[in-house]
Structure formats: C-alpha cells, structure tokens
Amino acid sequence: ASAACKCHACYGGSDCSQAVSECIIDLDHGDPTMYEAYWLANGESSTTVIPGWQRMSYFAHSQQVWFMEHELEVQIRALHAIVGNAITEGRHIVVGTGSTQLYQAALYALSSPGEQTKPISVVSAAPFYSSYPVVTDYLRSALFRWAGDATTFKQRSGNEEAYIELVTSPNNPDGRIQHAVVNGTGPVIHDLAYYWPHYTPITAPADHDLMLFTVSKCTGHAGTRIGWAIVKDALVAKKMVKFVELNTIGVSQDSQMRAVQILTAVILGYNNAGRSRLQESAKKKPLLPLLLTDSHHIDNQDLLFHYGHSIMSYRWNQLRAAVASSTTFSLLDFSPDHCTFFGENHTPTPAFAWLRCNREPDCQAFLKARGIITRSGHHFGAGPEFVRVSMLERNHSFELVVQRLASLQTPD
Numbered sequence: 001a002s003a004a005c006k007c008h009a010c011y012g013g014s015d016c017s018q019a020v021s022e023c024i025i026d027l028d029h030g031d032p033t034m035y036e037a038y039w040l041a042n043g044e045s046s047t048t049v050i051p052g053w054q055r056m057s058y059f060a061h062s063q064q065v066w067f068m069e070h071e072l073e074v075q076i077r078a079l080h081a082i083v084g085n086a087i088t089e090g091r092h093i094v095v096g097t098g099s100t101q102l103y104q105a106a107l108y109a110l111s112s113p114g115e116q117t118k119p120i121s122v123v124s125a126a127p128f129y130s131s132y133p134v135v136t137d138y139l140r141s142a143l144f145r146w147a148g149d150a151t152t153f154k155q156r157s158g159n160e161e162a163y164i165e166l167v168t169s170p171n172n173p174d175g176r177i178q179h180a181v182v183n184g185t186g187p188v189i190h191d192l193a194y195y196w197p198h199y200t201p202i203t204a205p206a207d208h209d210l211m212l213f214t215v216s217k218c219t220g221h222a223g224t225r226i227g228w229a230i231v232k233d234a235l236v237a238k239k240m241v242k243f244v245e246l247n248t249i250g251v252s253q254d255s256q257m258r259a260v261q262i263l264t265a266v267i268l269g270y271n272n273a274g275r276s277r278l279q280e281s282a283k284k285k286p287l288l289p290l291l292l293t294d295s296h297h298i299d300n301q302d303l304l305f306h307y308g309h310s311i312m313s314y315r316w317n318q319l320r321a322a323v324a325s326s327t328t329f330s331l332l333d334f335s336p337d338h339c340t341f342f343g344e345n346h347t348p349t350p351a352f353a354w355l356r357c358n359r360e361p362d363c364q365a366f367l368k369a370r371g372i373i374t375r376s377g378h379h380f381g382a383g384p385e386f387v388r389v390s391m392l393e394r395n396h397s398f399e400l401v402v403q404r405l406a407s408l409q410t411p412d
C-alpha cells in the first residue's frame with residue numbers, strides 16, 4: 001500500500017483528481033512529510049527489522065553513553081563528515097528523544113542550582129521558535145525560566161544578570177542565519193536542526209560548544225523522535241546524560257536502530273555516488289518531474305540532500321512567483337552563498353516561509369478564513385502581520401496553497 005491509495009482531503013473522485021474547493025490546508029506544523037516520496041523510492045535500504053527477542057534490555061550496545069547505540073554515534077559522525085556541517089572530532093555525542101528532550105537536557109546541564117538564587121533567564125532573538133517559551137516554562141522550573149527576546153534582554157535586566165542564550169540557525173521561523181546577540185558572557189545553545197544542505201548553503205563546519213541536531217528535519221523521520229547533541233565540555237555532556245536518564249531512563253533502542261538504518265542509507269547513497277558524481281549531479285537540472293509524478297523515475301533518487309534541495313528550490317520558486325504579482329504579501333529575500341557540500345553557490349531554501357500580510361493586520365485570521373492554517377507571528381515573539389508557513393508538507397498541500405495564495409493577490 002502506498003500513500004497514493006488515499007486521496008488528500010482537498011481532492012476527490014475515483015482517481016483523486018477533482019479539487020474540493022472548500023477544503024482546509026493545514027500548514028501550521030513543520031511536519032516533514034515531503035520526504036515520504038524519497039523513502040518510498042528507497043524502501044529496501046531503509047527498512048528496519050527487529051526480532052521480538054532483541055533489544056529488550058534497558059542497556060544499549062554502547063561504548064560511551066549507556067543508553068546510546070554505538071552504531072548510531074558512528075553513523076552520526078560519518079554523516080557530519082560527509083556533509084561538512086559540524087565538527088565532531090573530540091566532541092561528545094548525546095542521543096535524545098528528539099532534540100526537544102536535548103534542549104531541556106541542555107538547560108538542566110547549563111544551570112547551576114547551587115549558585116543561583118532564582119531561575120536563570122533563557123533568551124533568544126525574536127522571532128524565535130515557538131516551542132521554546134512553552135517547553136522552557138511548562139514545569140515552572142526553579143532552575144530556568146523563559147525571558148523572551150535576547151536583543152532587548154540586557155536593556156531590560158541590567159548588565160549583570162546571568163542567562164542562557166539560544167541560537168537557532170537557520171532560524172525557525174524566518175530561515176535567517178543567526179549568531180548570539182547578548183554580550184557573550186553566558187552559555188549558548190546552538191539549535192542547528194536546519195543546518196543541512198537542503199535548506200541552506202553549508203559554509204563551514206559548525207564548531208560551537210553545544211549544538212543540537214535532529215533526524216526530524218534532516219531525513220524527515222520526525223516520528224522516530226531521535227535527536228543528538230554535539231558537546232565540547234565533558235561535564236555538560238555528563239549532566240545531559242543524567243537528565244535523559246532521569247527523564248525517560250534512556251532513549252528508545254528501537255528508534256535508535258531505525259535511525260541507524262536511515263542514516264546508513266543516506267550515507268551509502270553518497271558513498272556509492274563518490275565525490276565526482278556528487279559534484280556533477282549538483283549541476284544537473286532540478287528534479288522537477290518528481291513533484292508531479294512519482295519518485296521511481298528520477299536520477300539521484302538515492303541522494304537525500306540532492307532530492308531535498310531540488311524540491312525546496314522548486315517550492316521556493318513557486319511560492320515567490322505566487323506572491324510576487326502584487327503587494328498583498330511579502331517574503332524575505334536571501335542572498336546566495338557558496339555551499340561547500342554542493343560545490344556551488346546556493347540561495348537559502350528554508351523549511352518555513354515567513355510570510356507578511358502587507359495590508360491585513362491579522363495575517364493568520366485572514367488566511368484561516370480562506371482555508372489556509374498557518375501559525376501567527378505572535379507565537380514567535382513577532383507581530384500578527386506575520387505567519388509561518390510550512391514548506392515541508394506533502395506535495396498536494398503545497399501545490400494547493402500556492403494556487404490559493406496566487407488567487408488571493410489583488411493586482412497593484
């Protein structure tokens with residue numbers, strides 16, 4: 001059975017070809033279902049089988065962290081070496097139940113219960129990822145609390161207050177490359193969930209003290225719930241391990257095995273391709289037919305980042321064309337940069353569009369009334385004239401939203 005057996009909610013008829021005009025298109029979440037077509041085409045190399053008697057113990061086949069599969073660590077290091085997006089040599093790797101768990105582990109590890117008289121302030125430059133304020137505060141921790149926009153933090157708090165800064169780069173929601181903005185006296189957590197070649201040019205291997213990555217946005221396996229942290233300081237890594245131990249007594253080994261399988265499949269694609277094919281295929285035309293047909297007839301279908309980048313480029317071109325014809329909406333412009341992975345200049349193609357309604361004060365309500373669900377700017381510490389639109393949904397949803405946005409334009 002394939003995904004194609006079931007019509008999208010916006011299509012009906014025996015062959016799913018008739019558009020349902022009143023349907024709702026939900027682009028609120030960053031659910032990376034766009035990658036299903038890739039994995040459908042790469043099914044054999046990506047299937048995981050775990051016999052019932054295996055992997056039953058709490059303890060993993062580990063070398064460093066008792067709940068972390070050693071093979072997962074090996075594949076994570078190999079993937080970063082191929083992509084060139086992070087230094088892992090001499091660094092500690094900690095696996096988590098999604099990078100969401102590791103974000104909390106990092107806050108736990110970076111706060112100092114003995115030295116603090118009150119919860120340490122956690123800040124991030126607005127617009128910031130909407131989950132961070134809620135995840136930081138939902139348990140009303142005595143260790144840390146959300147303190148909002150990092151840009152105004154020093155002004156608001158006086159220069160002496162301790163803090164933890166969070167830098168998401170490329171940023172969720174607006175796709176920009178970000179750097180720490182407070183004065184550098186506090187620890188920084190770098191969330192690099194989107195620092196992969198499908199979304200942004202890889203300009204150099206990132207080498208920060210504490211970096212978070214996730215399979216959710218790299219391969220699209222959000223439901224597997226596997227993330228990892230790359231940590232310089234052994235004590236910080238040890239405290240993060242302690243958090244995961246206290247929070248969930250480790251991380252699902254079934255999920256880790258699936259992540260091993262998936263990452264191995266990605267790496268094998270590139271190993272088979274070799275460096276020359278990699279460079280050569282980057283110059284080929286974008287893999288557009290894939291969007292309209294299925295993924296079985298495509299060159300380089302085994303190269304995840306090539307696939308991802310082709311689709312993201314196509315989608316951004318479509319979206320820009322749809323909103324360019326009037327002043328109803330605007331989008332940020334991005335400059336191209338040299339991508340060391342593809343060996344050529346690329347313009348960023350972020351996982352989200354940060355759309356501004358130029359005439360409507362409440363962009364989310366305006367679009368909702370027209371059957372498009374997005375997330376309002378106010379969740380990200382920005383104004384309601386902005387919305388975040390996921391660019392990672394299945395093709396049907398994306399094509400429909402582009403058509404609908406184009407039809408909402410009022411010519412100048």
Ligand code: PMP
Binds near residue numbers: 213
């Ligand atoms: N960080 C950022 C910036 C994200 O956008 C997301 C997912 N939307 C996460 C972390 C969470 O990732 P995970 O699925 O690994 O918990």
